[in-house]
Amino acid sequence: MAKDQNKKQVEQITDMEVDFAQWYTDVCTKAELIDYSSVKGMFIYRPYGYAIWENIQRELDQRFKATGHTNVAMPLLIPESLLQKEKDHVEGFAPECAWVTLGGSEKLEEKLCIRPTSETLFCDHWSRIVHSWRDLPLLYNQWCSVLRWEKTSRPFLRHREFLWQEGHTLHATAEEAIAETEQMLEIYADVCENILAMPVVKGLKTDKEKFAGAERTYTIECMMHDRKALQSGTSHYFGDGFAKAFDIAYTDKNNKLTTPHETSWGLSTRTIGGIIMTHGDNRGLVLPPRIAPTQAMVIPVAMHKEGVLDAANTLLERLKAAGIRAGIDDSDQSMGWKAAEYEMKGIPLRVEIGPKDMEKDQCCICRRDTGEKVFVPLDQLEGTVKTLLDDIHDYLYAKAKKNLEDHTRACHTLEEVKTFMETEGGFAKTMWCGDVACELKMKEEAGVSSRCIPFAQEHLGDTCVCCGRPAHKMIYWGVAY
C-alpha cells in the first residue's frame, strides 16, 4: 500500500484579536459546524452543528412540555391575503418575504410567501377551532425553519433560512397571556444561563424595537466576547390585536362572546453563534458541557502497545454507563492532531490513557477551558469527570458574567456614552425619558440601539441621558449583532 497522503491537517484559525469577524467564521467552518450552500444566505447545518442544536432543542422541549405546551406543525406557505390581515405585522415582514409564484407548471392565482414567522397561520387555524372557554388556553409550539430574505448574512447570526422554535398561545384573559409571556422568557433565561453558561440581561424592548404587531416584547440580551450584544430569545404579548384581525372569539362561562389574548416566543440557532462568541478562544470552539455533543473524548496513547486500546475502550464504556456523552478516537492520526482537533471542536474534556498511566492505574484528563491537566485514579473516573464538567460550566459562566459586568457602564450624558463606546465598548446603562426621538438620536450620534429596559431597574439619576428631560426608566444601550 502506498504511503497515505491523505492524513488530515490541523487547521489554522485567525486570532480573535486580529480580526474577530474572521475568527468567528473560521470557528464556524473549521469546527465543521456549518457549510455555505449554493443559495446565498442559506446554510447547511453539518452534523456537529446540528447535534448542538438537538441538545438545545431537548433542553427547551422538555421545559415546554413540563409547562403544558404541545408541538404542532403548520404549513410552510402563507397566502398573501392571510399575511396582510394584521397591519403592523405585514409591514414588518412583507419586505423580506420569499414568494412562491409557480406551482408545477402553473402560475398561482395568489402568491404564497414562505413563512417568515407563523402568527398568521396559527390565528387562521384558531379562528376555526376555538369556540368555547373550554377550548382555552391553547399552548402550542413548533420546531421548524423560517425564511427572511435579508441582504447580508453570517453563519448562525443572520441566515435567509434559520432553524428555530416558535411558540404560539391563546388565552382567555390578558393577565394569563402576560403571565405566559413572562414564564417563557424565564425558561429562555434558565436555559441560557444554566445550560449554555451565558449570563443574560432580562427586560422589555422599547416600542421601536418590539416585534411587528406585538404590544410588548420581552428579551434576553447577552454580551459577546467583542462586547457586542446578541438578542438571544424573545417573548411577545399581542393583546387581542391578532385575535380581532382574525375573528377569533370564544363563548365565556357566562355565554358572552369574548376575544382571547395571544402570545408568541422564539429562540433560534443564532444562539449557537452566541455560544461561539461567548466561550470560544483562539484555539477554536469551547462548548458548555451541558450541550456538548461529546463531553469527554477518550484518546489512547501509544495505541499499538498491548492492552492500551482495551483500556481506552473500558474507560469509554464506563463513561457512557455513567450517562456521560463520551467518544473515542482510535484512528491513526497523531496525538498532536487529535489534541488540536478536539480543542477546535471545543470538547470539554480529553481523557488520555497510555502504558505509563496503566501502570499507575490512572488516566490523564485535560480541560478544554483552562488547559489544565490532572491525573485521575481510575477508580475515581466517573465522579471526577462529572465534577469537572460542572466546574467547566461554572468557570465559563463566571468568565462570561465578568465580561458582562466589567463592560457594563453607567453613563449620564450622550458624550459619556460616545466615549465609552469608542474607547471600550459594551453595554451603556442610562436613564431614558421614553421618547423614540432620543432612541434615534442615540443611534445617530453614539451608534447604539436600545437593548432593553431591564427588569432589574436602578436609579442612576432623574434625567434622560439624551434630552435631559425627566426620566424614570433605566435602559441598556449597545451595538447589536
Next chain:
Amino acid sequence: MAKDQNKKQVEQITDMEVDFAQWYTDVCTKAELIDYSSVKGMFIYRPYGYAIWENIQRELDQRFKATGHTNVAMPLLIPESLLQKEKDHVEGFAPECAWVTLGGSEKLEEKLCIRPTSETLFCDHWSRIVHSWRDLPLLYNQWCSVLRWEKTSRPFLRHREFLWQEGHTLHATAEEAIAETEQMLEIYADVCENILAMPVVKGLKTDKEKFAGAERTYTIECMMHDRKALQSGTSHYFGDGFAKAFDIAYTDKNNKLTTPHETSWGLSTRTIGGIIMTHGDNRGLVLPPRIAPTQAMVIPVAMHKEGVLDAANTLLERLKAAGIRAGIDDSDQSMGWKAAEYEMKGIPLRVEIGPKDMEKDQCCICRRDTGEKVFVPLDQLEGTVKTLLDDIHDYLYAKAKKNLEDHTRACHTLEEVKTFMETEGGFAKTMWCGDVACELKMKEEAGVSSRCIPFAQEHLGDTCVCCGRPAHKMIYWGVAY
C-alpha cells in the same frame, strides 16, 4: 353563572362499510389529528397528530443513531440548475415543484424550487467536503418537510407539504451502499411491525416503480383495511450516478481517485394514515400502544364523591412512575362523553375508578381494541396495564396480519387477477416475466400496479401471468394509495 351551553358534543363518524374514504376523513378530523389550511393540499398537524409523529420519530431516530447516523439540516431551496444535474431525477420531480421567483421585492435571477427531496443538496455539499477515504462513509439523516405540487390531496396520504425523514449516505463501495440500503429497509420494517403493529411485505420495486434516479428501490408494502396497498417506507440504492453527476470523488488508500456510491431512504407522516386504515374501526381511531401519545386515560367515576379524585390521581401518578404515558380526565363532561371521546382518539386503555371500586380496592380497565372490561386489584395495576398494552399490540398485529394473509391470492392468469380484484380485492401474487409492457397491461386491464418483488419468493409456476412467456420472479400486484 348561566347554565353552560358549551359542553362538548360526541361527534358522529361515517361507518367504514358505508363509505371508507369518508370514514377515513372523519377519523382524521374528529380525532383532532389534522386540520385543513388556507392553502389547498397543505395540512395542519394538530397536537394529537403531531404527538403520534413525535413518537414515530423517537423510535426511528434512536435506531438511526444506533446504526451510526447523524442528523443535519440542508437548505429548503434548490436552484433550478442544481436540480437539473441528474437527468432522471429532474424528470421525475420538476413537474411537481413549487418555485420561488421573488425574494423581498426583487425578481430572482435564477428560480429556486422548494425541495421535493434533497438528493441534489446533499450531493452538492458532499462535492465540497469529500476528499479522502477517511471522509467516508457519510451517514446523514434529516427531519424536515418537503413539497410536491400534487393535483389531489388527502390527509396524511397525499399532501403538497408533508413531514418526513430523508436519510442520505455516501460509501466507498457499491457493496457497502447496498448493505446500507437493505439495513435501512429492515429498520423501517422493524418499526412498522414491532411498534406500529403493521405487518409488511418487503421487496424490490420494479424499474417502472423505482425512485427517479435510483438503480434499485426497496419498499415495505402494507395492506389497509379496505385491502388497498400503502407503500410505507422506501430505501434507494443510487450506484455512482449522482456522485458522477455532481463530481464527487475521493482518494482511496492507494491514492487513486474513486467515485463513491450513494443511498437515500425515507419514511413520512403517511404512515399515520396507514395506522388509521390498518387499526381504526367505526368508533374511530385505534392506536398501537407503543406510539399512542396517551396509553392509559384515568377517569374518575362519580367524581364529586369524597376521595374519588384523590384515588384517580394516585392511579395516574403510579402509572406515570411505571413509565406508562398516562393522563386523567377530571373535567365535568359526562361519563358517556368521555368514553366516546377516548374511543374516538384510540387511547388503548381507559382506567376507571369510583366509590364502589374503592370499596373493593380495584379499578376497571377497558381495552379500546376489543372493548373488554376487566376489574383489576389495585396492587396489580402497573403489571396488568403493561401486560394489556403488549396484548393489544399483539392483537392488533395478528388482526392486521390475518387481513393481509386472507386477502393475498396466488393467481396464474390475468383473468384470475381481474376476478380477484373485482370480487374481493387485495394483493394478487403471480409470476412475472420482468417486462414493463406486462406491468402496463396489468394496470390497464386489471387496474393494478406492481407493489414489489418480495424478498420471500415462492415458485407459483413457470410463466408470466400476463404474457405467458417464461418467468422466474414472483411479484405482488394491488391497488395503491
